[in-house]
Amino acid sequence: MTAPPSSRLQDQVVIVTGAGSGIGRATALAFAHAGAHVLAVGRRAEALHQTAAQHPGIAVLPADITGDGTPQVVIDAAADRWGHLDVLVNNAGATAAMPLADTDAQRVTDLFALNVTAPTLLAQAALPHLRAGRGAIVNVSSTYGHRPLPGAAHYAASKAALEQLTRSWALELAADGIRVNALAPGPTESEALTAAGLPDAVVEQIKQDETARIPLSRRGTPEEVAAWIVHLADPAATWITGQVLTIDGGLELT
Numbered sequence: 001m002t003a004p005p006s007s008r009l010q011d012q013v014v015i016v017t018g019a020g021s022g023i024g025r026a027t028a029l030a031f032a033h034a035g036a037h038v039l040a041v042g043r044r045a046e047a048l049h050q051t052a053a054q055h056p057g058i059a060v061l062p063a064d065i066t067g068d069g070t071p072q073v074v075i076d077a078a079a080d081r082w083g084h085l086d087v088l089v090n091n092a093g094a095t096a097a098m099p100l101a102d103t104d105a106q107r108v109t110d111l112f113a114l115n116v117t118a119p120t121l122l123a124q125a126a127l128p129h130l131r132a133g134r135g136a137i138v139n140v141s142s143t144y145g146h147r148p149l150p151g152a153a154h155y156a157a158s159k160a161a162l163e164q165l166t167r168s169w170a171l172e173l174a175a176d177g178i179r180v181n182a183l184a185p186g187p188t189e190s191e192a193l194t195a196a197g198l199p200d201a202v203v204e205q206i207k208q209d210e211t212a213r214i215p216l217s218r219r220g221t222p223e224e225v226a227a228w229i230v231h232l233a234d235p236a237a238t239w240i241t242g243q244v245l246t247i248d249g250g251l252e253l254t
C-alpha cells in the first residue's frame, strides 16, 4: 500500500527560499504540515518569523541568496541542523516591469542574479546532500517562463532560463537519483507586484486584467500552488523528472 504524503515526507529536510510571503510561505507550511523539517529563507527576518510562528517544524534563516557565499551558508545551515537535506525549493524570485526602451543593464543583472544565478548556486551547494539522499529540486518558474510577456521580457527570459536549467539538470543528475522539476504558476495572490515597485492602482489594474484573461476567472492562491510543489518533491513521485508543470487556471491555453 502507498504511504500517505504526510508519512513519506516525515522528517525530510526541506529548504524553501522566499518563505516569508506568498507562495514560499504557503510552501513552507505545506511541507511542515506533511511532517518535514523546513528551513525558511528570505531577507526579512520578521516575515520569516511570521511564517515560522504558524508551525513548529519551521526554522528561519534571514539571508540574501544573491550574496557572495550565501548559497553555501544556506545549505550548510540546514545540513548542520538536521544532518541531511532532501529537498531544495528555489522559490525566491522577483518580477520587473521593464519595456525594452527602458532596459537598464543593472536591473537585468540583478534580476538574473536572483532568478537564475542564486537557484543555480543553491543547487550546486546542495548537490552532495541530494546525492546522498536521492533528493529533489523544485524550481519555481512562471507561466511566463514559456509565454511572451511584453513589458517584462527579462522576467520571462529569466524564468525560461530556469526551465531550461530544470530540464538539463534533470538529465545531468538522473544517474544520481536526483529528480529536478519546475512548477510554473500563473497569476497568484502574493506580494510580487507590490515588491516590483508598482503603485497600488497599477497593481489593481493588472490583477483585474489577469482575472479577465484566466479561463477559470480568478487568480490563484499560494496554497493551490504550494500543494503542487509538495507533490513534485514527494518521494513517491519517483517517475517524474525534468518536467515543467503549469498551474494557472488555464491561462496557458489561451
Ligand SMILES: NC(=O)c1ccc[n+]([C@@H]2O[C@H](COP(=O)([O-])OP(=O)(O)OC[C@H]3O[C@@H](n4cnc5c(N)ncnc54)[C@H](OP(=O)(O)O)[C@@H]3O)[C@@H](O)[C@H]2O)c1
Binding pocket: 017, 018, 019, 020, 021, 022, 023, 024, 041, 042, 043, 044, 045, 047, 063, 064, 065, 066, 091, 092, 093, 094, 095, 114, 140, 141, 142, 143, 184, 185, 186, 187, 188, 189, 190, 191, 192, 193, 195
Ligand atoms: N505571484 C505570482 O503571480 C507568480 C506567478 C508566477 C511565478 N511566480 C514566482 O513565484 C515565486 C514566489 O513569488 P511570490 O508570488 O510568492 O512573490 P513574493 O510574495 O514577492 O515572494 C518572493 C519572496 O522572495 C524573497 N526574496 C526576494 N529577493 C530575495 C533575496 N535576494 N534573497 C532571499 N529571498 C528573496 C522575498 O522575501 P524578502 O523580500 O524578505 O527577501 C519574498 O518572500 C517567484 O519566483 C515568482 O517569480 C509568482
